[in-house]
Amino acid sequence: MSPPMDLYEQMAALVAEGRPFVLATVIDSAGSTPQKPGSKLVVLEDGSLRGTVGGGAIEHQIIQAARALLESSETTRVIETHLTHELGMCCGGRMKVFLEKHGAPPRLTVFGAGHVARELAALALRVGFRVTVVDARPEWASAERFPGCELLLKDPADHARSLAGGPEHYYCVTTHDHPLDQAVVEALLDKPSAYLGVIGSRRKAERFRMRLRAAGFAESSVERMRSPMGVEIGALSPEEIAVSIVGELIRVRRQTV
Template sequence: MTLYAEIATLIAEGRAFVLATVIESAGSTPQKPGSKMVVLEDGSLRGTVGGGAIEFQIIEAARQLFSAPERTRTLETHLTHELGMCCGGRMKVFLEKHEAPMRLTLFGAGHVAREVAALALHVDFRVTVVDARPEWASSERFPGCEVLLKDPADHARALSSDARDCFCVTTHDHPLDQAVLEALLPKPSAYVGVIGSRRKAERFRMRLEAAGVEAAALERLRSPMGLPIGALTPAEIAVSIVAELIQVRRSASPRK
């Protein structure tokens, strides 16, 4: 498999990586401009930029870039003076971070969920839709999404999550919304939101608190979810929700 094919596979699998490309070289160097190497989060490699001390330095720089706010970095090194290599040349390497897409799980497959899914896919979220109703949860209604014909509350209780997961609760039933939220709020995530009015939000917070959900978890709940743009139609509501998801992804200031 060529390096480009491996990169395409990593992107399709939603895996994060740093692409290192030699962009300049002078004198004797192990690789010339255009040589590429992929560094994964676990330190495994695809391709090479020459091995030895220079490759080790690039791997370390790539690992640092994974946790840095910037997406690119340039590394310039004299192989003999700085690394003690016998080559005697100089290399400049461009590092480019490709982040794993955030995962969005929609609990409920109604009209708003359908609009949210389409828009979220367009801005590079990986979307899963969960609903027990086959007439609503179908690949025809949600092209490009993973569609799970399951009870949303059962799925919420069973799933594992991390800080790149976003959850939007849009089921057809208020008690089901609450059951899903009770399961989701204690789990790690970047975003948990539920659709509804401010009055519904107040009632939900009271019920969730009574059910034993901790105050710190309740603070993370976005309810009503979406930025306050006066949205009315399902499409407009979807715009407000996806805009808030983008805000979270870009680590912008949270909504007041």
């Protein structure tokens, strides 16, 4: 049984919007079941649905399993449900359903729109990150300098305070001002993220860590900050530094897939 084509169109739209979901596909059934192999259901984080695998108690069970998968580190899961009186269904039979998680693309927020940020954003886009650049200076955070990126003309620290974070979020702090870097880091440090890095020398990094400890941040939080950020390749130019940082972002992304 083939699903309507608009289900695939809706899935493509969800991917484009960066909204994670689970695709549930009936892969086997026996006896009297509400849906046959090939039937599909899309489950979003908030429990909203696209498509169906039969409705009722059986669909509710699949929805619960799909939402649990979204919160886990797994990417796929197979569940088998027997349609019995315990489920409030008297039709009998069984269904085996394959659950496949489609995660949101990783989101990189670059705080600051300087020379390194420009190269970093361009390269991160090319390797699959959705990139947002935050800087209050319109002459720096312009569409000409950052094609393909979302641009926010606002104070980086204010924006950092407004973020909720999440496992798909990566943060690179590259502002033009050390106290501003510090304020951004303090706003982000206890928020969930896959990566939090700060540009600068080892001396700057140690000063930052001392100030964070003095401000009362736990050592486990302080150690989450990667600074100097990037893999060690002896980078000097903005282009080389961007390669170093994106290399580290890729390493973290592949370790969390």
